[in-house]
Amino acid sequence: MTEQDLLLQKFGREFIKGTILFKEGDTQSKEMYVIHKGKVKISKNIGDKETVLANFGPGEFFGEMATLSNMPRSATAEVIEDSLMLVIDPKTFETMIKNNNEVALRMIKKLADRLQETDKRIEILMIKDSNSRVIHTLERLIELEGVEKNNGFVVNITLNELYDKAGVNVEHAAEIIEKLQKAKIIEISDKEIFVASKDKLKQFLEFLILREQFGDLD
Known part of the structure; x- marks a missing residue:
């Protein structure tokens, strides 16, 4: 039996889609989660x-801040695909960190990356124009998760997930998505967005920024 099998046997738990693991402000739950299979929002x-x-998907962890700091949950975690996860309580987590320097170093690096990404997310969410936020968010997703395909990039995300990440309502962003599709800059399918040209996407964003600053020029 592998080390992973032993961990799953001891700490593994299954969760069905729709399960709320913890809510923002919760002071009771202190566990950290490591995803073996599935997806969490x-x-x-x-x-x-x-x-x-x-x-978050397989191989990623979350919930560690409450485990480390004993503070209330700063966000809500919801299972969006049936999942199998390791559920680690604070005492077990402390023992793992003390006994395994590699685990500690990997976690420090991951936390640093997340802090940097949080700063980027805040910058995007501070943008007033919802259309610009959508394109900024899509650009960031290409940078982090984009896979090259047919001289463009594919991002594995639904349109509604993109709207959620950008912090916009569907009705506010539907028009800009339609324009991007008509211009053949993006293509939408059920679970992915194909960006045919990062340069054209950037040019479209620059146009929106200028329009926000100076208004429509007749």
């Missing part, structure tokens, strides 16, 4: 709207 209420901070 991390979101936060900003104003009166739910904003998606991240979607």
